[in-house]
Amino acid sequence: MGHRAAPRGGRHRRHGAALVGFALALLLPGGEQEAGAQAGRAPTGAPTTAAAQAPSASADPDGAGTLREGDSGPAVKDLQQRLLRIPNVYDHGSTNGTYDATLTAAVARFQLWYGIRGDETGVYGNDTRADLESRTTL
Structure with missing residues (x-):
């Protein structure tokens, strides 16, 4: 065949x-x-359990207690009062409890002058808070 x-x-x-x-x-x-x-x-497109669970809208992406421009309240007022105790950082700054552009600049100045790293520039996060609280009392 x-x-x-x-x-x-x-x-x-x-x-x-x-x-x-x-x-x-x-x-x-x-x-x-x-x-x-x-x-x-x-x-490749299958979601994992952790990825499928989106953080709630109220969760602070930087951690609890982080303050930034636009925030307001007693914690911001505390920050303002502490910065006033550091020479030339927040001279004649307001203590109205509003995190405005002036306060953002003062936090950034404090971070720069004292070599604070770990927080976004101008944002009052854990590293900046620890350093400022170690230098001031209310």
């Missing part, structure tokens, strides 16, 4: 058709996850 030769390019056509099918599967909704599972790997 004779062996019949495959038509020229037949194997390449089958592989090409498979690649086109795979590419189309990726374009379908959820296709990337299905294609990833077919390829024997975990889907």
